[in-house]
Amino acid sequence: MKTSISTILSVAAFTLGIATLVTSCGGKTETSSSGISPQNMADALHAVMESDRTVYTKQVVNRLQNEEKVIKASEHWKDEKALPLPAQMFRMGAEMVAEKKKGFTYALLSEWPINKQNFPKTEVEKAGLAHIVKNVGQNYYAEETLGGKKYFTAVYPDTAIAAACVKCHNNHDDSPRTDFVEGDVMGGVVIRIPLATSN
Numbered sequence: 569m570k571t572s573i574s575t576i577l578s579v580a581a582f583t584l585g586i587a588t589l590v591t592s593c594g595g596k597t598e599t600s601s602s603g604i605s606p607q608n609m610a611d612a613l614h615a616v617m618e619s620d621r622t623v624y625t626k627q628v629v630n631r632l633q634n635e636e637k638v639i640k641a642s643e644h645w646k647d648e649k650a651l652p653l654p655a656q657m658f659r660m661g662a663e664m665v666a667e668k669k670k671g672f673t674y675a676l677l678s679e680w681p682i683n684k685q686n687f688p689k690t691e692v693e694k695a696g697l698a699h700i701v702k703n704v705g706q707n708y709y710a711e712e713t714l715g716g717k718k719y720f721t722a723v724y725p726d727t728a729i730a731a732a733c734v735k736c737h738n739n740h741d742d743s744p745r746t747d748f749v750e751g752d753v754m755g756g757v758v759i760r761i762p763l764a765t766s767n
């Protein structure tokens with residue numbers, strides 16, 4: 569096999585190039601203007617939350633409960649040795665993140681909640697939930713001041729992506745709405761990021 573000197577040289581040059589790139593990224597010359605915007609951060613966090621939620625609903629709850637019929641998902645999952653509901657999985661994660669005090673918080677809310685604690689409360693939450701239901705496919709972004717602190721708040725649609733979503737909500741005794749169909753916006757994920765004050 570013949571390896572030409574030029575190949576070796578170009579590999580070396582490439583490697584050096586990467587090394588230079590890494591050094592300049594890690595160096596102290598970076599300006600603060602290259603920081604991630606609150607909206608980009610919220611969008612990225614939401615992409616992870618939505619993907620995890622979809623995987624759990626489709627590959628665990630919908631498959632094992634509705635298709636294979638081997639185990640149920642139940643609100644009383646501990647007592648009934650069942651799977652936690654997708655919303656309960658989501659809330660347990662949100663509670664654990666809140667305990668870590670990373671600055672941001674998130675929750676799953678709805679205008680038609682089974683759990684009354686999941687009603688939108690702040691003006692931005694109410695406006696955001698109304699917006700994502702009326703304008704399918706759109707997100708909602710706003711700034712709000714709560715307890716003297718300024719936040720960037722993003723609201724993303726939570727859609728009925730599986731038969732299990734609709735079936736369970738429509739049949740639940742505490743659900744104020746019983747006519748959900750697959751594809752409906754059933755509620756929204758609210759992500760709140762604190763904004764640094766200028767002083």
Ligand code: HEC
Pocket residue numbers: 625629641642643653654655656659676677678680681682683684686726727728729730732733734736737740754755756
């Ligand atoms: C087996 C029943 C069940 C399934 C399946 C289910 N949910 Fe729920 N969902 C609930 C219950 C019960 C709550 C209230 C949980 C709580 O916060 O205590 C809830 C909460 C929610 C909330 C927050 C507002 C509310 O109703 O309290 C949204 C939004 C929601 N679910 C959407 C969905 C979507 C979308 C899916 C499918 C991806 C889904 N749910 C699957 C039972 C279910």
